[in-house]
Amino acid sequence: MAEFLSLHDAVARYVEDGATVAMEGFTHLIPFAAGHEVIRQQKRDLTLIRMTPDIIYDQLIGAGCARKVIFSWGGNPGVGSLHRLRDAVEKGWPHKVEILEHSHAAMACAFEAGAAGLPLAVFRGYIGSELPSVNDQIKFIECPFTGERLAAVPSVRPDVSIIHAQRADRQGNVLVEGIVGVQKEAVLAAKHSIVTVEEVVDDLDAHPNACVIPGWAISAVAVAEKGALPSYTHGYYGRSNRFYKEWDAIARDRDTFTQWLDENVYRTQESAQ
Amino acid sequence: MAEFLSLHDAVARYVEDGATVAMEGFTHLIPFAAGHEVIRQQKRDLTLIRMTPDIIYDQLIGAGCARKVIFSWGGNPGVGSLHRLRDAVEKGWPHKVEILEHSHAAMACAFEAGAAGLPLAVFRGYIGSELPSVNDQIKFIECPFTGERLAAVPSVRPDVSIIHAQRADRQGNVLVEGIVGVQKEAVLAAKHSIVTVEEVVDDLDAHPNACVIPGWAISAVAVAEKGALPSYTHGYYGRSNRFYKEWDAIARDRDTFTQWLDENVYRTQESAQ
């Protein structure tokens, strides 16, 4: 049963140094507030999983939280590079970060398989791509019915998954609406999960087939108003495209980045945007 | 792009003798009107796929439409046996029907794999069950990452799938709501598909993550008001539990059944309930 915790306490309890952590949100509902709390608590040696390492992972990497990143598209959407990710991979600053790289199809299927309790995902993929030559987690199996060669990857099963959602009811049931990405899969695939929400309400007011994650399938729910900014929350506030563009200049330079982090993460409490 | 056809024309065009047909609806939205049209058009030698052969398949089997039935639970829900199915399997009336039997998990995964364009579904199932000894389509594979033995079944890919839904808009986009079963998967897995709907509307009035099947993924849409009776349509009318109970007596006896079929299917037009 989901426990209502402060974001500080939820991160302190469930995100351990060395853990495998998936913070998901496919360009929507990205859990920035939670990511900042992970930075503030100076978690280290994390294996960070995410289909689209957005600027939140750029910040975590630049802050020195990550040992390894598993991803399928690592950019600043519509803007360009993640300079902190590149600096870590290309120049080892603040320290070397290992990467394990997939395609979106592979990771989406791997999250699905993780939620489904399976050890692997099978799909038609990686044909002709050189990714299998640099990622030893990509294998191929033969279909016993047709003989077709299909790709197989291990399922994603994080120690802890963190997502942001619109709202929870008082039992900790959570509504996710709009672009739902792989958030439900991330929560169901993980040993522990933290969901930050815009608000807690009496009634979720959800339609019959809404994406609702039951409270008993979640470890902790924490209120984090505007917790997805500069990403957005469908029905609550829009995406700060401006900040995404501004991030390019902030992240290009180590000093500018460090200063930004100081002012906007370390020196703030949970309300950091 | 979905074509709006009469139910007669849709069945005449897409359901060929000898075809593999999935009429789905997991106790909800069962396409009875379409099934009756298949009976009226005296289609023969069909391979009928359905997780829960309900009384609609009992009627199709008793009417002599089926050569083979692929299923995972063949009963009259909450009432008892499907007497026409039993009579065909046990005594070969009106002729012998071959059965291929799965578990729900296997068939649900096989529909999912069919929709996903895969030749097989992989899942953790059939452990200790004797079903694999009587169904040669059940195989086992070894996970290349963990060595775990997992079940594999061929995906379901029908020649034609038929489902019933609440409503379509004028472009043939279809809303399915409530217990959605494997209907979307059935449509996406099939070469052709027929969707009967209660009504055609200007606006589906669907929420952001509703189960909507785009018109371009459907072959034909046909209006069939009360087309799911005695099953039900969430938001439109309830299930006739009474008819399900009455069916037991009707179906027990070949003559009673034949007479019922005459009066309620053959002698009626598409409006048969």
Added chain:
Amino acid sequence: MSLEYSASEMMSVTAARALENGSTCFVGIGLPSEAANLARLTHAPDVVLIYESGTLQTKPNVLPLSIGDGELAETALTTVGVPEMFRYWLQGGKIDVGFLGTAQIDKYCNLNTTLIGDYREPKVRLPGGGGAPEIATNAGEVFITLRHSRRAFVKNVDFVTTLGFGRDGKGRDNVPNIGKGPTRVITDLCVMKPDPDTKELVVVSLHPGVTREEVMDATGWEVRFAERLESTPEPSENELTILRELKARTEQAHAGA
């Protein structure tokens, strides 16, 4: 004070009591559904009921006739597709208890809902496996409830649709990622549990007024009784009232339309 109650009521109340508050239960239609909802309406208001039709955390006001009655969707937290139900919720390890009925059960708790007789020439064709084969292996543990009779409690099931502990009691040994399997069988006569070592079903509790002989007569093998054989606690007045109201509401609802 002794109340009047039927053997069926005794069975339902006992089965209901087996469910702990707050546990997640994958519910089979019929007797399991009656017991699970009785639990929810009495001692276990926060038991989470899940039906294979995709209805998550449902609170039906009347018992469903089918596994997918509208009542289930209307009172559910949300309703998901059937592939998701079996993949994420059952196989994904989110279910504490699978609650099943059966047509035949043997002394190693294997279940047959496929057929009586030979597979290719069945004497009686039963509905088939449905969700049971994977509920029995993917749920944390399994409760089984059915009426006690020699036709149902057979030495060897005609067909193992659903694994209890296999025909030799060792069917779960060394199988990775498998649930505990059946941990109790609740009938209208008694409660049985598998022996921790041999997995053979042993009568651990007789319902009030039931004799050993009655159980032996209704069981198709030489049934064992626990050394410390208990007497099943009687239903309370509250449980009986709620069960009867539930059944009356159900009957009334299903008579219409």
Added chain:
Amino acid sequence: MSLEYSASEMMSVTAARALENGSTCFVGIGLPSEAANLARLTHAPDVVLIYESGTLQTKPNVLPLSIGDGELAETALTTVGVPEMFRYWLQGGKIDVGFLGTAQIDKYCNLNTTLIGDYREPKVRLPGGGGAPEIATNAGEVFITLRHSRRAFVKNVDFVTTLGFGRDGKGRDNVPNIGKGPTRVITDLCVMKPDPDTKELVVVSLHPGVTREEVMDATGWEVRFAERLESTPEPSENELTILRELKARTEQAHAGA
């Protein structure tokens, strides 16, 4: 009448024209998204645009900056989860055209969006494959659009993120259940198509005012030209107006907040 237009506009209009009305298109962000939406707003009102964020049949009023802008969900027929998007819609064979951009492309139309240099010691780390590897093999065919430069059009890509026709042009031969692959590349200078036999990219059409030399200078291999080299039709006034309005709306929308 000759209109004033930029090379970028020429590229977008030409790319847009490639999309047929009524086709289903899996749209990459950036140039493909601009072209696909221009098609929808001009000659192809019933083109179905699908973004990997799960937005099915979407009709954004402004171009999305990210693949998952709110605009996409708000104007979509419905929005599905990302696993469903890749499994049912892409891998399930529902996509006629995959519309991609790239950082590097070689003469066999292989795409590199992974890195420049050596994989373990990259000179430039690019964002990675994203949806492209499976879009390129599971869509019916693939259109590619990018700016023409010697940095982008290289003899051999540093890394094959996404299959065109393989390093030898035979990468799709005898592969079951695979799409046709790239059928055209639209740049700001020309249109290229793979030779039906060798699969080498051949310039089939030069944009108005562009010379062969300009294309050769901007291409990192000895590029071939079709025997019947065509001149790409100019943008119409209507196309230019709609494109400019779309970009103006977009700029305004993204400047805020």
